[in-house]
Amino acid sequence: MRFMIIVKANADTEAGVMPPESLIAAMLDYNQELxxxxxxxxxxxxxxxxxxxxxxxxxxxxxxxxxxxxxxxxLIAGYTLIQVGSREEAMEWSRRFPNPHGPGAPAEIEVRPMYELADFPPSPSIERMGAMS
Structure with a gap:
């Protein structure tokens, strides 16, 4: 199962303010764990x-x-795409996601499951899509 962890934008991300080194390091640590x-x-x-x-x-x-x-x-400021075995595993990983706007800052991430080809009824178009991967 694939899930997208969506980071919501704020005024700083929309202004192009780069995150501090400490946040970049925390995100790198998290991504390395993933x-x-x-x-x-x-x-x-x-x-x-x-x-x-x-x-x-x-x-x-x-x-x-x-x-x-x-x-x-x-608006969306960024994303992380993961593939896990269950909704519960995705929830466990998303709970560990570093605060995307820095420690103590108000922030929100959204986690959404992605459609898989198996979610669609069989059809010629779905077969064509499956052949592409």
Whole structure:
């Protein structure tokens, strides 16, 4: 089972403020533990939305909307992708996730299971997707 640990953005992450060395070290320690346990698939921080864009779909039209985006509570600053045997194991790992905004700072992470091909009913498209991996 794959899970994404989603780090919520705040004003500092949106301003492009780099984390202090102590937080980078704590995240490295955590990621090394994940890697040693064989559950780390990927993880990275995201640059501020001022460097990104959104695509808005309106009927058949697509419109590019340049960042920045203002509602930081809805934005993602980074993620860690893990593959574990159960929801409980994912919860155990996520409880150990370092505070992404530093010790004592208000912060929130969100953990979401990812769809697996087995979650979808069999179809030609799902077979094609399975052949890609």
């Amino acid at each position: 890697a040693a346990a064989g559950v780390l698939l990927d993880g990275s921080g995201l640059k501020p939305t001022s460097q990104g864009w959104r695509i808005r779909y309106e009927g058949d039209e697509r419109r590019v909307i340049d960042g920045p985006f203002t509602e930081t509570r809805e």
